[in-house]
Amino acid sequence: MSALKQLQQIVGETQVLTGEAMTPYLIDWRGRYRGEALAVVRPGSTEEVAAVVRLCAEHKIPIVPSGGNTGMCGGATPDESGRALVVCLARLNRVREIDTDNDTITVEAGCILQAVQEAARASNRLFPLSLAAEGSCTIGGNLSTNAGGTQVLRYGNTRELALGLEVVTPQGEIWHGLRGLRKDNTGYDLRDLYIGSEGTLGIITAATMKLYPLPVAQRIAMLALNSLEDAIAMLSRARAGFGASLTGFEVMMGPVLKAVVRLYPQQRLPFEGPSADAPWFAILELSDSESAEHAQARFESVLGAAIEDGLVVDAAIAENIAQSKAIWHLRESIPLAEAELGKSIKHDVSIPISLIGQFVKTTNAALQAKFPGIQNIVFGHLGDGNLHYNVARAPNQTEQELLATQYEVYQLVHDSVHAHGGSISAEHGVGQLKRDELTRYKTELELRLMKQIKQALDPHGLMNPGKVLQT
Ligand code: FAD
Ligand code: MLT
Ligand code: ZN
Numbered sequence: 001m002s003a004l005k006q007l008q009q010i011v012g013e014t015q016v017l018t019g020e021a022m023t024p025y026l027i028d029w030r031g032r033y034r035g036e037a038l039a040v041v042r043p044g045s046t047e048e049v050a051a052v053v054r055l056c057a058e059h060k061i062p063i064v065p066s067g068g069n070t071g072m073c074g075g076a077t078p079d080e081s082g083r084a085l086v087v088c089l090a091r092l093n094r095v096r097e098i099d100t101d102n103d104t105i106t107v108e109a110g111c112i113l114q115a116v117q118e119a120a121r122a123s124n125r126l127f128p129l130s131l132a133a134e135g136s137c138t139i140g141g142n143l144s145t146n147a148g149g150t151q152v153l154r155y156g157n158t159r160e161l162a163l164g165l166e167v168v169t170p171q172g173e174i175w176h177g178l179r180g181l182r183k184d185n186t187g188y189d190l191r192d193l194y195i196g197s198e199g200t201l202g203i204i205t206a207a208t209m210k211l212y213p214l215p216v217a218q219r220i221a222m223l224a225l226n227s228l229e230d231a232i233a234m235l236s237r238a239r240a241g242f243g244a245s246l247t248g249f250e251v252m253m254g255p256v257l258k259a260v261v262r263l264y265p266q267q268r269l270p271f272e273g274p275s276a277d278a279p280w281f282a283i284l285e286l287s288d289s290e291s292a293e294h295a296q297a298r299f300e301s302v303l304g305a306a307i308e309d310g311l312v313v314d315a316a317i318a319e320n321i322a323q324s325k326a327i328w329h330l331r332e333s334i335p336l337a338e339a340e341l342g343k344s345i346k347h348d349v350s351i352p353i354s355l356i357g358q359f360v361k362t363t364n365a366a367l368q369a370k371f372p373g374i375q376n377i378v379f380g381h382l383g384d385g386n387l388h389y390n391v392a393r394a395p396n397q398t399e400q401e402l403l404a405t406q407y408e409v410y411q412l413v414h415d416s417v418h419a420h421g422g423s424i425s426a427e428h429g430v431g432q433l434k435r436d437e438l439t440r441y442k443t444e445l446e447l448r449l450m451k452q453i454k455q456a457l458d459p460h461g462l463m464n465p466g467k468v469l470q471t
Contacts, residue, residue, distance in 0.1 A: 003059050007041050007085075010051045015042040015091070025066055025086045026078065030339060033074035033432065036082035037064070044091040046108075046166060046174060046205040052087060053203065054172030061085050062465050063170075065199035067110065067141030070133040072348065073431025075145065075198045075467050084465070089140050092205055095119045103211040104163060104180040109140025109204045116209070125211035128155040128247075132332035140204045146196035148427030150331070153383035154247040154287070155212065157427065159195045164208035167194050170201070170458040180208045193453070198429050199464040201457045215247075215287035217295040220324040221303065222270050224278035224314040228378075229357045231282045234311055235382055238284055241302035245295075248285030249383035250331050254278050256379050260330055260337045267330055270316035270323070278313055282382065283331055334379050338390065343399050344377060345391040345409045349417045350426035353385045360389070363416040367391065370412060371405060386426040389413060410437055430468045439470065 007016050017025075017040040025040045027033065038061065043049045056063050062084040066076040078084040092108035095116070099105070100123055107116050113134040120127035129142060131149035141147070142158045143165070155161065164179040167190075177191055194201055225231050231251045238246050254277065261267050269276050284303075288295035299317070306312040318324040338344055351359045360378065367374055373394030380387040391409055393402035414424045418441050425434055439447065447469075454461075454469055465471050 003055060003061060004039060006055055007039065007052065010055065011041055011043050011048050015044065016040075017042070022086070025069065025076075025088060028074050028077045029070055030072070030343075032343075033077040035078035035080055035084075037078045037084050037086045038082060040066075040086040040088055042088045042091050046092070046168065049087065049089070049092070049203055049205050050168045050172045050174050052085070053168050053170065056085055056462060057171055057460070060460060060462065062462050063087055063199075063203070064464055065089065065140070065144070065203050067138035067144070068112065068133065068136040070137040071141060071145060071431060072346065072428035073198075073425075073433035075429060075431030075464070076141070077432070079466050087203060089138060089203070089205070092140075096206065098123045098125075098211075099180065100125065100211075102180050104208050105211055106164075106178055106180075106206060106208045107139050108206045109138060109143075111139045113137050113139060113142060120211050121214070123211075124214060126214045127161075127209065128212055129158055129161055132335055139207060139209070143195050143204050143207055144198050145429040146427070148381060148384065148386060150248050150250060150328075150381060152381060152386075152427075153249060154244060159192060161210050162191060162195055162207055163210060165191050165194055165204055166206040168203040168205055170460070170463045174205075175202075178206060178208045196429065198431060198468050200454060200468050201463060203463075213289065216290060217288045217292040218247075218324065219286045219288070219295045219299040219317065220248075220327055221284050221299070221315045221317040222327050222330070223282045223284060223312045224271055224275040225280040225282060225311075226278065226313055228280055228360055230311050231280055231382060232353060232357060234282060234284075234306055235353070237302060237306055237311070242286050242298060245286050245288055245298070246284075246383070247287040248283060250283040250380070251382040251387075252281050252331065252334065252379035253376065254280060256334060256338075256377055257281055257330060259341060260333045263337045263340055264333060267326070267333065269330070270327060271314055275314035283327060331379075338377055341392065343403060344393075345402065345406050347389045347391075347410070347413050347417075347424070348386070348426050348428040349389055349413070349422050349424060350384065350386045351417060351420050351422035353382070355420045355422075356382070356385065356387065359416060359420045359422070360387075363389065363413055366412055366416065367409070371409070373397070374402075374409075381427075384426070385422075411440075414441065432467055435466070435468060435470060438468070
């Protein structure tokens with residue numbers, strides 16, 4: 001019997017897609033990668049995933065796991081050989097358990113992030129992972145890329161939120177690691193090995209994640225600022241003034257937000273007059289566990305002093321939930337606005353916060369010297385030292401001309417990141433986009449150890465080949 005027929009027997013005929021039906025799984029959302037596949041299979045349970053993987057192991061069929069296909073690095077897109085099977089986890093979408101005594105939630109890998117947030121909220125708990133793709137990305141994809149987002153400075157990356165995993169190994173065995181323990185030092189941490197491995201070591205089928213109390217009150221403001229240096233100084237004050245109550249600190253270039261409101265006229269900047277033309281904006285979020293009055297007093301004290309000292313040009317403090325949402329919506333619209341403006345060269349970098357100002361100045365100068373007129377699109381999670389330092393075409397350049405310089409631009413920016421002690425992938429992962437770049441900045445020892453781990457767990461190289469590591 002052919003492998004396709006056997007797949008149909010495992011998951012049912014309608015859950016094996018071929019031909020045109022595969023198209024959405026063969027192209028990444030930014031349209032940067034396009035591949036081919038033997039088929040797309042949509043198992044409905046962990047046991048079905050395991051049976052599919054065993055079949056692939058037997059026939060030496062490569063596997064590409066796929067969640068919501070919102071990844072930034074082409075990790076869920078198969079190569080052009082047409083040999084791989086795309087395994088989509090979307091049907092594994094059950095919330096298996098909410099345990100409010102232990103503050104955990106156990107969810108299947110295909111659960112949409114927003115559904116996990118909503119399930120937690122319905123039990124009066126917070127699941128704090130938050131990113132603009134939350135309406136379509138899956139918890140399995142979040143774990144596999146160790147996604148960050150806008151709440152990392154308080155709650156950590158996805159890794160810090162995970163307690164236990166259920167994983168199908170490349171041999172098709174099921175590792176039942178869904179423990180909700182806060183402490184477990186029983187040898188090598190398999191959970192942390194799978195998190196961030198981008199589908200190259202196995203398929204995550206479920207996870208037990210941490211829950212937190214819902215904040216009693218929140219205060220959110222957009223700040224107009226004169227410089228990135230002022231944003232960094234304000235971050236330092238906010239950390240000192242709010243401590244663990246500082247849950248968000250995002251930064252964005254003025255022209256980037258201007259582009260958002262130009263593209264989406266139903267959105268508005270919360271400033272008028274000269275403040276609306278500020279070169280930089282920041283979003284500040286305070287989550288308080290006492291009361292709205294307490295939150296307001298803390299917010300006013302820190303912000304009032306910053307305005308008085310001239311560190312903040314202007315502050316628009318949200319007065320209700322709708323205004324808070326509108327401020328966050330502006331920030332969350334940046335990735336889609338950027339994509340609508342045309343193809344850009346994206347960098348997802350982390351730098352020690354104290355060196356970010358210097359990094360941006362020296363990298364801007366080096367880019368302008370080599371590619372005159374090239375434009376910056378800079379925004380990101382300043383509280384985590386994570387900038388999306390993106391580059392768009394010069395006014396006299398076509399998109400094709402910009403993309404022709406892509407590898408030179410990567411190298412220039414990433415060399416600068418490296419020289420500043422930073423990382424070339426803060427939160428998006430490596431996928432196929434940064435696979436070759438990685439070899440420039442990891443040491444020979446680091447790459448050798450990574451390859452040995454891959455070889456030990458996936459000796460036939462069937463799990464997401466060509467991603468993260470060169471094969
Ligand atoms: P996919 O794109 O389907 O897959 C991503 C990778 O994980 C691939 O390598 C895939 O093979 C693997 N994979 C998927 N599911 C599994 C599984 N169950 N087991 C094993 N491997 C699996 N990222 C951030 O970190 N911070 C942000 O703020 C952020 N904002 C974003 C905003 C927008 C508008 C968009 C489109 C993306 C954003 N991202 C952000 C990118 C982010 O990586 C993804 O949104 C998300 O984490 C990926 O989830 P997904 O289900 O779409 O995974
Ligand atoms: C973000 O912070 O908005 C995301 O990481 C997406 C992006 O970089 O475009
Ligand atoms: Zn980001």
